[in-house]
Amino acid sequence: MTLTIHGLSIAASRNSTNVDFDNTAAPDEALPPPIKQTRRSEPITKRTAKNGSIAYEFRADLGCKPDGTRDRRRFTYRTLAEARREYRRITSEVATGTYTRRSAITVTDACDEWLAGRAESDA
Numbered sequence: 001m002t003l004t005i006h007g008l009s010i011a012a013s014r015n016s017t018n019v020d021f022d023n024t025a026a027p028d029e030a031l032p033p034p035i036k037q038t039r040r041s042e043p044i045t046k047r048t049a050k051n052g053s054i055a056y057e058f059r060a061d062l063g064c065k066p067d068g069t070r071d072r073r074r075f076t077y078r079t080l081a082e083a084r085r086e087y088r089r090i091t092s093e094v095a096t097g098t099y100t101r102r103s104a105i106t107v108t109d110a111c112d113e114w115l116a117g118r119a120e121s122d123a
């Protein structure tokens with residue numbers, strides 16, 4: 001049995017699992033170009049500042065904002081190894097739902113805000 005599609009002949013027998021390919025396409029009937037891989041394995045880019053210092057950065061989706069738009073943040077690190085480690089950590093924590101953003105608030109400030117909220121709700 002022989003099947004021809006776009007100049008590519010495929011020959012196979014019923015009792016055999018082997019398939020023979022015969023690419024005898026005419027010059028005017030060329031095969032389409034192979035599909036190019038477009039996605040990078042790691043979205044980490046190298047940035048060089050005017051003073052010559054090098055930094056590595058990536059952007060990660062951290063979920064959705066309250067208004068429904070994407071929460072996409074940029075992270076910058078001094079070394080490629082550190083950027084790779086943090087990229088894997090952040091993306092895996094986002095996928096499991098355990099990621100929390102860093103905050104400049106101290107424990108004392110957080111406790112004071114919580115107590116002030118409790119005092120207002122009790123009054």
